[in-house]
Amino acid sequence: MTSVILSSKNPTAVKAEALVVATAQTSDGVAVVSDQLPTDLLTQLESLAPQLGVTGARDEVRKIPAGPKLAVDVLVLTGLGERAEDGTFATETLRRAAGAATRELAGLRSAAIALPASDDDEITAVTEGALLGAYVFNRYRTTGRSTEKEAAKDAAKDARNRKDPVAAIEILTPLHKNAKAKVVAERAQVVAAAVHAARDLVNTAPNELYPATFADAAKAAAKDVRHVKVTVLDDKQLASGGYGGLTAVGQGSARGPRLVKVAYTPAKPNGKVALVGKGITFDSGGISIKPAAGMEAMKSDMAGAAAVLSTVVAAAKLNLPLAITGYLCLAENMPGGNAQRPADVVTIYGGKTVEVLNTDAEGRVVMADGLVSAVEDGHDVVLDIATLTGAQVVALGTRTSAVMGTDTVRDEVKAAADASGELFWPMPLPEELKSNIKSKVADVANSGPRWGGMLNAGLFLQTFVGDHPWAHLDIAGPAFNDGGAHGYTPGGGTGVGVRTLLGFLEGRAAAEKAEK
8 A cells, every 4th residue: 555654844845756735726817725835836737727727626636847946747636615714624625635636646666745744634545535536446458568577677567557555655745753743644645445355355356356265355354453353154054043034145146245343452441342344245136137238237236234344344454442343234135046036035143034125225134133133242332334226326425425323323323423524424314114014924125116215225224223323324325436536545346334333333442441
């Protein structure tokens, strides 16, 4: 991953291939946001802005030759939009601007970023954004790669050919020697690495990532991470252990399901939190098969499990004083000869029965096994995260996720999301909609009417947690970006949810510490 350091160098003297400077929209045109660049250079840039097509709008990035007054080759102007009424910029605005800039720097070896970074929040935002934007998934590309001989001879050329992320970043800040600033910058690196890991899993081709190899990936991610243990239940163990949801969904595939527990247990935990992730490594819809158009994006149906795995590992690296167990509910939903059928009745772990009305409503069925197991293990609170419903996208679009559940826990998640810069919106679980998932033959049906589909799914999950403190995060739209990149968000897997889950855990840890 891209390396990052804090530095106090003057932007005019910093030696790097590129220098990133912010621009802003004003009533008079464009302002260059810098108190370190020479006044004459600022004036020149602002006067040239209209000719360069620079408006200062958010997500706008322009690269121009640096000129003789700077030691870098390229000057990168990244837009912040308008200032707030108090003259500042929101931390998420800084995060997006930094990420939008570094997305455009792939192939370079070094860059310096001279965005506002004069307090801990700004340093966090700029560092996180820069690292989140410095992401490229090129595992399967061969076009443009150097030969092995060329790569060995010229590593920089090879990186440019493959469009690797910018290799090294300097964040220019007057707080470069401040101990707390260094801590928040180090945390930002852990967070960004976790998001990248989740993105990589989502972007991996489904012929390579299936339940067994996902379990292997979990073991690899946890290797050498202190206090983390990975336990895997395979298809035979799931069947004999009564995990009927995972068994039923996975039985149509030649690749059997897995339940992977990733447990972080520090020496003296202040509390216990469970994270349950949907891990459908490919979702064909089963016998209730999906339309062919767009089905390729269903490799992303394991984004919830990817977020959980990455979050638990990151929490361990941050030494959070909580016991955190991730439950990765992994299956491939295929229409094989042994696939589950509409009208099948499935017995979930713990004994509740589910009538399968739609085999494409499989995520909630595998999640039921994980949720019951998490509650049984005695956690203080349970969060689940899943690319669960198309109805989420209809209701909230492709950039805003939903959260529902116990009111207090739901509100904690929303607060963590707001602080992290991720978009979540609280949704209700109306009592009157419970009739939508009633079954004529079983305890509950796995599907209901189209209207209120996201809420129906949430109510289904609630059936398996009862009154236990719980929240459900539906990330169906935001988990996979099949449009153009924006801000620090690339095309493909986005890693959504990791920052919110980590923020939730950090908030819990701080609250527990304060109570003691």
